[in-house]
Amino acid sequence: MPDLDKLEVNPNDDLPREMRVLQLRNLIETLEIADKIAHHGYLITSSELADLMDINASAVTSRGDNWPWRNWIVSRVRREGNQILWQLERTEQVNLTDSLN
Numbered sequence: 001m002p003d004l005d006k007l008e009v010n011p012n013d014d015l016p017r018e019m020r021v022l023q024l025r026n027l028i029e030t031l032e033i034a035d036k037i038a039h040h041g042y043l044i045t046s047s048e049l050a051d052l053m054d055i056n057a058s059a060v061t062s063r064g065d066n067w068p069w070r071n072w073i074v075s076r077v078r079r080e081g082n083q084i085l086w087q088l089e090r091t092e093q094v095n096l097t098d099s100l101n
Contacts (some may be wrong), residue, residue: 034070038072
């Protein structure tokens with residue numbers, strides 16, 4: 001018998017299919033934006049990263065200088081004035097670079 005305390009409950013299960021598909025489309029758009037940021041080497045602020053990840057900006061800065069998020073490694077690059085700038089790098093690229101060294 002499964003342990004009911006450990007079962008994952010998905011709040012989206014009660015949503016109509018159309019809403020779940022819309023959420024998936026929004027997710028794909030977010031992931032495509034992250035991919036474009038990584039591909040072009042754009043630097044983004046903590047608040048922009050928080051918006052992308054849909055979390056509070058303070059949660060971004062409290063995670064440290066390097067950490068994984070989905071298919072990317074998020075790295076703190078530098079500070080410009082009162083802004084911290086972050087870079088996204090695809091994990092496949094990081095793993096490929098590591099294996100070549």
